[in-house]
Amino acid sequence: MRWVLLATWWLATTTPASAEPDLHAASNPAPHAIYVDVLGKAGLWGLGYDWQARRRFAIGAAASYYSFDGDHITTLVPYVAGYPIDRGHHRGFVQLGPTLTRRTTPSPVPEWSGMTTSRVGAELCAGYEYRNGFLFRAYAMASQGDHLVPWLGASFGWTL
């Protein structure tokens, strides 16, 4: 987990504020994004928001809750995002942050009371973003929980 915190700090502090004009002053007047993730950071799905603090830097979070085959799963993924590639509406992004997951498994049998687990992991996402009122992202990611696991996701939403 320490490397996630260090990388997050590095990503947040190495973005050159003086060299990157505030987004409000740039051509894109919509620094807020709200979106639905299909697969991706928060598991099966997610509802997310992020705020573009600077041209190449944003912070945000995605969260989800779902019940799957009786298991109840809640996930929260705060993240920082960097945009190393910027071609107007088309950009490449990297997101990094911790993953907080709580899973409750009710018992299907009388002799066991069920189980609730909470775990903290980390996720690193990299992908493509189209941002022009409509928001679309497609990305690959690595999730480090009990194991290092590859995963994919797509986001659909709007910028405000």
Next chain:
Amino acid sequence: MTRGSQVAALATAAAAAALAACGVDLGPAQPWQPIDQLQLPSSMSVEMSAPGTFRSAGPTMTSPVRVVTYNTEYGQDPEGLARAILGDPALVRAGLFLFQEEERYPTEGESRAARLARLLGLGYVYIPARMKGAGTHGLALMSAFPIDAIAKMDLPLADNGVPRIAIAADVHIGDRTLHIIDIHLETRLNPRERIAQLHPAVIDAAGAVLVAGDFNTSWVTWAGSVPVLASEGDQAPILDSYMTSLAFDAPSAASGPTEHAYGLEFKLDSIYTRGLDVTFGGVVRTGPSDHWPMYIDVSL
């Protein structure tokens, strides 16, 4: 569409995504059936070596007894499996093996279990769980010690699964008896269904017992037959919790991965014991199967 209605659509989509299928959807549990009372078609018959063949070619340990669980990936390479076992200093000393995914095909002459048992110099019993093409697929026990009271249980059938079984037996080691259960659970189950499938095989188990096999406790969440999620965590600790509630110990809980596929590793195999003095050995990450053998020492 206004921005407000777009947000409402997003919220609706989110709510729909939160509603997924609930409940445990498995067939009924079946009782243990002694193998001499099984009514199976000839193509599904049980295969067992003569009592006199229960011996070992290797330096078998008797105190403690080393027990191995090993999914042999269809038993497709008996010679490679035998080389892996006889060539490993930890495995060659084992006196009892609980195998999963052994198979038999008419075109191959003897069964793959019989070939492996002959190479290991062990007695064996092979019990098919289901037909697979012209052959069968099932579980096998191989032992340097006499085995009796062998029984088979048809586990509750999952909607998206195939017939699965557990087999139980008494292994006689000197004047002591070790009761064992060899089991192979369905692949595409989430934790509650997995526990429901395991439950009938262990709920009435004898006081002192060793349960081992391929529990298929991956970190994948299944939507039918499709793996949809990876970050929710292993199913293994959930099964460990269930077995602990039945007074079992989970000596292999920290074994690490026992299977490798597509460049990824999973902990699918486990050993549970109750009323036994055991020392967990480890996982021997070698051999031709996609699973690795896991062993434990049982002091009787």
